[in-house]
Amino acid sequence: MLEHLRFRNPDLAKRVAEKIRETAPKKDVVKICHVCGTHEWTITHYGLRSLLPSTVEVIAGPGCPVCVTPASEVDEAVALALKGVVVACFGDALRVPGSEKSLLDARAEGADVRVVYSAMDAVHMAEKEPDKEFVFFAIGFETTAPSTALEVLRKPPRNLSFLVSHRLIPPAMELLLGIGDLNIDGFIAPGHVSTVIGLKAYEVFPKAYRMPTVVAGFEPLDVLFAIYMILKQIKEGTARLENEYVRAVSWEGNIKAQEIMQRAFDTVDGQWRGLGELPSSTLKLKEEHAAFDAREKFGIRITSGRDIPPGCQCHLIMIGKIRPTECPLFMKACTPQKPVGACMVGIEGTCRIWAKSQIK
Amino acid sequence: MKTMCLAIPAKVVKVQNGKALVDFGEVVLREVDISLVDVEVGEYVLVHAGYAIQVLSREEAEETLRLWRELLEAESSLETKQQRVQNA
Numbered sequence: 001m002l003e004h005l006r007f008r009n010p011d012l013a014k015r016v017a018e019k020i021r022e023t024a025p026k027k028d029v030v031k032i033c034h035v036c037g038t039h040e041w042t043i044t045h046y047g048l049r050s051l052l053p054s055t056v057e058v059i060a061g062p063g064c065p066v067c068v069t070p071a072s073e074v075d076e077a078v079a080l081a082l083k084g085v086v087v088a089c090f091g092d093a094l095r096v097p098g099s100e101k102s103l104l105d106a107r108a109e110g111a112d113v114r115v116v117y118s119a120m121d122a123v124h125m126a127e128k129e130p131d132k133e134f135v136f137f138a139i140g141f142e143t144t145a146p147s148t149a150l151e152v153l154r155k156p157p158r159n160l161s162f163l164v165s166h167r168l169i170p171p172a173m174e175l176l177l178g179i180g181d182l183n184i185d186g187f188i189a190p191g192h193v194s195t196v197i198g199l200k201a202y203e204v205f206p207k208a209y210r211m212p213t214v215v216a217g218f219e220p221l222d223v224l225f226a227i228y229m230i231l232k233q234i235k236e237g238t239a240r241l242e243n244e245y246v247r248a249v250s251w252e253g254n255i256k257a258q259e260i261m262q263r264a265f266d267t268v269d270g271q272w273r274g275l276g277e278l279p280s281s282t283l284k285l286k287e288e289h290a291a292f293d294a295r296e297k298f299g300i301r302i303t304s305g306r307d308i309p310p311g312c313q314c315h316l317i318m319i320g321k322i323r324p325t326e327c328p329l330f331m332k333a334c335t336p337q338k339p340v341g342a343c344m345v346g347i348e349g350t351c352r353i354w355a356k357s358q359i360k
Numbered sequence: 361m362k363t364m365c366l367a368i369p370a371k372v373v374k375v376q377n378g379k380a381l382v383d384f385g386e387v388v389l390r391e392v393d394i395s396l397v398d399v400e401v402g403e404y405v406l407v408h409a410g411y412a413i414q415v416l417s418r419e420e421a422e423e424t425l426r427l428w429r430e431l432l433e434a435e436s437s438l439e440t441k442q443q444r445v446q447n448a
Contacts, residue, residue: 007424015432038366090409118410120393140409143367146396147411192367195406195414217424218366225428246427247420248406254414257396 007219016224017051023231024053031183032056032230033320035173036063036190037348038218044357046220056227059320062172062272063190065140066092066346067318070271071305073165074098077137079300080163081111086129087163088122089137091115092347095339099305103137119151126160134160135294141169142193145283146257149264152285152292161294164265164285167272169193170201171281175272176319177209186212186230188223191245198253199243206239217245264289273307273342274315312341317350324351324359331355367406367413372399382407 024030034040040060043049049058062068075098081087087103094104094115107113112132116122122136138148145166152162169190176184189202194215205211212233216226226244233240243249261283270282285293295301308315312334313327324330324343334340336355343349370382373389381389382405393411405412 012428012432016428019432118393120410143408143413146413147393147409150393150395150411192406192408192413195367221428222424225431228431244427245424247424248414248416254396256398257413260396 007217007221009221012221013051013224016221016228020051020056020224020228020231021053023228023235024056025234026055029055029057030185030231030234032058032186032188032227033061033176033182033184034058034063034188034190034216034223035061035169035176036188036193037065037067037346037350037353038192039063039188039190039216039223040350040353041348042218042220042223044353044359048220048223051224052227056231058188058227059184060317060350061176061320062275062318063169064318064343064346064348064350065144065167066090066096067314067342067349068167068172068272068275069093069096069139069165069342070273071097071099071307072271072302073163074102075100075302075305076295076300077103077135077163078106078111079302080135080294080298081106081113082109083298084111085133085135085294085298086112086114086125087135087137088114088116088125090117090139092345093137093139095345096342097309097339097345119147122160123151123154123156126157130157130159132159135163135298136160137163137165139165141167141190142196142261145265146196146254146261149260152264152289153260156292158291161292161297162285163294164283166265166283167270168267168281168283170197170204171278172272172275173202173205175275175278177205177211179319179321182319182321184211185234187214188226188230189213189215191215191217191222191248194245194249194253196254196257198258199241199249199251200253202241206241210239212239212242214242215245215249217248271303274318309340314341314343314351317341317343324354327351367408369404369416370407370412372401372403372405375399375401380405380412382412 126134205213214226265283290296316322343351370384374381404416406414
């Protein structure tokens with residue numbers, strides 16, 4: 001939007017940084033957690049951490065959809081590809097490691113693996129080549145899940161099915177609060193997921209967990225204001241749900257998208273890479289759409305895999321327990337060119353973002 | 361930067377059969393699916409992986425700027441006397 005230039009006003013940034021310094025606690029450290037790779041990118045790219053006083057720490061939670069996809073589901077995609085099915089996936093899903101192989105490895109062995117920009121592209125491919133079987137590896141949070149749902153409800157060509165690997169953000173936030181020694185004091189909730197699920201999806205955090213929660217946009221000023229709003233709540237000793245991203249997020253969210261998701265999917269328990277099984281955290285196609293469920297169609301179900309390679313600290317980085325620079329492999333054995341762990345593969349992975357910003 | 365949870369604002373230029381031609385501020389117009397939203401020509405949408413996921417309005421953008429001003433102008437009434445002494 002043309003207004004975006006005003007959303008990057010340096011004078012405003014200076015003033016909000018001053019407010020943050022005034023409001024931040026003087027002694028005790030507060031820990032604010034976001035759960036979105038794009039927030040981490042904004043924070044790292046614009047050097048926002050350097051504007052914060054030493055008592056304010058911002059950590060990155062499991063907000064990279066590719067990173068949290070468990071090895072077992074990558075293994076399913078790889079197995080299908082090696083079986084001769086054309087697997088269509090988003091760009092950064094190509095290199096995400098399975099237990100032994102990534103989809104890129106499968107392609108090197110001759111499998112037909114294609115990168116697409118959207119679910120729609122997979123539909124078009126399947127229409128054009130009716131003699132081949134296609135599977136769309138549907139990774140992503142609530143921002144991406146509605147588009148998969150939409151294509152399923154439109155009755156795609158018979159030679160296309162979906163390996164659904166969608167995950168939901170609020171259950172991951174609840175997991176973080178259950179980790180005793182993480183001590184989170186406030187949440188920055190992800191703006192674009194929230195355009196779909198609405199503010200209402202986070203009501204539980206201030207109510208049941210007394211956790212200040214602010215939905216934020218992705219301009220540097222959005223993030224700074226969200227931090228300020230959380231610090232203000234902490235200082236007041238209250239926990240509220242607030243919306244910094246009013247230009248895109250409403251209380252109800254996108255009801256049309258929510259209804260389409262509900263018609264296509266059931267919410268089920270599911271594995272997250274390195275984090276184990278989270279209750280009601282993943283989506284599965286409803287029984288009536290089983291014809292488009294790649295797992296049903298090809299009788300494939302892999303339930304366990306090797307999520308974390310030896311030495312990799314992805315499981316701790318994904319929950320914000322340690323910083324990438326605290327991993328012994330970071331920028332040594334594990335680089336964007338030759339990634340070891342999923343957090344270095346996903347464009348939204350914390351390690352990948354830190355590597356690209358040359359943080360050492 | 362194209363990431364999986366990032367959505368990019370674009371202006372709707374033409375609407376036809378559940379699809380729209382949108383302008384991302386580039387020279388070329390792109391086609392996106394608008395089945396998840398109710399949108400008209402001239403409005404802005406957030407586009408994620410080829411699908412518009414929400415409608416933005418100029419008024420709401422103004423609302424953000426208003427919220428920011430309000431936050432900055434609010435007297436920090438909570439500032440304690442002690443801190444004022446420290447700051448002095």
